[in-house]
Amino acid sequence: MAFLDSDSTTTRIACAQLTLRIGEPEANRAAARDAIERAAAAGAEVVVLPELTNSGCIFHDAAEAAAAAEPLDGPTVADWTAAARRHRLVIVGGLCERDGDGLIRNSAVLVDQTGLRAVHRKAHFFGGEQEFFVAGDELPPVVETSVGRIGVMVCYDQEFPEYVRTVVLRGAELLCVPVNWPLFPRPAGERPSEVVRVQANAAVNRMFVAACDRAGTERGVPWTGGSVIVDLDGFPVAGPATEKSADLLLADCALATARDKRLGEHNDVLGDRRPDLYRSVTTPLEEAR
Amino acid sequence: MAFLDSDSTTTRIACAQLTLRIGEPEANRAAARDAIERAAAAGAEVVVLPELTNSGCIFHDAAEAAAAAEPLDGPTVADWTAAARRHRLVIVGGLCERDGDGLIRNSAVLVDQTGLRAVHRKAHFFGGEQEFFVAGDELPPVVETSVGRIGVMVCYDQEFPEYVRTVVLRGAELLCVPVNWPLFPRPAGERPSEVVRVQANAAVNRMFVAACDRAGTERGVPWTGGSVIVDLDGFPVAGPATEKSADLLLADCALATARDKRLGEHNDVLGDRRPDLYRSVTTPLEEAR
Structure with missing residues (x-):
């Protein structure tokens, strides 16, 4: 693999921040297809899409989530796999998934030109998600791809630094995180707190992190739209985007440099x-679980 | 304890960012005494001082570090205990310590009006510190004080989120961190990466964090001077300071609100x-240790 020859080989990473429409899966798939095409045209080799790209997020009830779910061999993953093959891409995107046992999952998949490589089921739920989804019970996947080792998790998962460590300890050079960050108030001039967490995760692990958020508002919930790509020192190299619109972030990252953890x-x-x-550490809290 | 009656009772926290002079322990003690007096006059109830306040940091060799070290019943802790008693303060400061076995430690102490309450020996060394110091092998202390539960660690310790979790899981509402952050280059407009780590540690744990840095330059090493006090959402409520000078940061924090981890x-x-x-997680890296 060419990237082994030199730490200076860069990989163009894209975050395709989208506006999505709940209840309109075909429109969402079309938005994702279009964004992937634009990213590929811009030279991207890795494309990250938001959490729950096929479905949207603010479900009324479990039945609505279940109706929006599709299997791993459904139309969304088929779209992404076809695009990955056509453009030799790695694509990481969030999927409202019906798994092989019929359980509804908040998942992220990694596909490349060879097909579906990995699926991660979100393990840490935010808001009322436990009403709609069954949580994953696995460590996040770390996938050896043609551009380097990529870890995958979903949104709130990355707010648990212990969980992030598990991908770094298994060699991830880039962590791709589809997210839906609800917009919280923050002091003037401050970055979203979620972006700060991404920055710290990158810095303490000397790993690239690409988090892809949504833009716009869904059923009264405005999204932060804070998509960001962060380098090994914890500084943004693309973004953070703003909440107002869809956006395509691009950054060239020398992923192999993340193998060197020296400081x-x-x-x-x-x-x-x-x-x-x-x-x-054995604490009362941990003992009680 | 009055603070139990209401979450809205605030505690005034001070970070006394200092310029220190290596090889001039009495001048350093005087600088710390003066800063503590100013903090007390400003109403502070907790005062955080930099790492290695008595000694400075950039030692030529182990002999110089050993010569600068003093025991826990030496003049620096005596100064701080006297000031704590006089003003009813909690003081957390960094000490170049000769421990009971004659080992040289990069320590932090917590003193209050009752005397010395806890000592922490830095467990994660940065730069060439292992040439001068023996690392601690303990969890950081969490001390029940008159204003709330306070955790103590030193500088690079707080760049290990697993270690920070250990104080939160034992109930710390405020983490006090004496630091000496060497100044690294950073992109224009960016905060120091160390400040970002402090922000993330506060946010993911919903705990207040006060990090007290140094200002100025020592033997050619410029300090970041990034002292900062951060709230439960990860936003600075005082600072970050700048590298240029000594500074006294003050913030009123409702420490008891950190007991509520709900989001x-x-x-x-x-x-x-x-x-x-x-x-x-059992990884090759961990198995090899």
Whole structure:
């Protein structure tokens, strides 16, 4: 693989921030197809789409979520796989999924030119999601792709730094995170708190992170629209976008540089960990679970 | 304790960002005494001082560090305990310590009007510190004080989110972190990456964090001077300061509100954790340790 020859080989990453329409799956698929085509035309090699791209998010009830769900061999993944094959892309997108057991999941898939490579079921639910979905019970996938090792999680998952560590410890160079960030008030001049979390996750792990959000408003819930691509030092290299509109973020990232966890002459952000200390924590809260 | 009666009772927190002079312990102690007096005059109830306040940081060799070290019953802790008693303060400050076994430690102490309450020995070393110090092997202390539960760690310790979790899981409402952040280049308009980490630690744990840095330059190493006090949502309520000078940050924080980990109607940043998933990680890296 060419990228092994040099740390300076870059990969063009895209976040396709979209406005989606709940109850209009074909329009959503068309919006995603169009964004993927624009990203490919702009030279992207990895395209990240929002959480629940096929369905939207603010369901009235479980029946509506179930009606919007589709299997992994359904039309959305077929669209993405076809586009990945056509343009030699890696695509990570959020899917309202009906799994093989008929359970409804808030999932993200990674597809490439060879087809479906991995699916992640969101393990940490935000808001009332447990009414609509069954949570995943697995570690997030880390997939060896033609451009490097990519980890996948969904939205609130990345607000648990322990969970993020699990992808870094398994070699992820880039973490792709489809998100739907509801817009919360924040002080003037401040970035969304979710963006700050992305920045810190990137920095403490020396891993690239691409989070793709939605724009616009759905059933009265405005989205943050804070899509962002962050480098190993925790600084944005594209975005954060704004909440107002669809947007296509692009950044060229030397993914292989994320294999080097050194920080100056003496430090290594993974090697410096003291898991002997963290493992010893047994708290009343953890015991109670 | 009055603070139990109402979540709205606030505690005035101070970060006393100082310029220190290596090799001049009495001048450093005087600078700290002066800053504590100013903080007390401004109504502070908790005062955080920088890492290695008595000694400075950029040692030539282990002998210089050893010569600068003092025991827990030495003049620096005596100064702080006297000031704490005089003004009914909690003081958290960094100390170049010679411990009971004669080992040299990069420590932080918490003192209050009753005397020395806790000492933490830095467990994660940055730069060449292992040449000068012996690392701590303990979890950071969490101390029940008259204003609330306070956790203590030192500088690079807080760049390990797993370690930060250990103080939150033991009930810390405020984390006080003496730091010496060497100044690294950063893109125009960006906050120091260390400040971003503080913000994320506060937000994912819904805990207040006060990090007290140094200003100025020591033996050619400029300090970030990024002292900051951050609220439960991860937004700065005082600072970040700038690298140019000593500074006294003040913020009124309702520490008891940090006991409530809820985030909206459905979420709880501790209750939403899935430790079953994180515990299951056994990686080649961890196995090798």
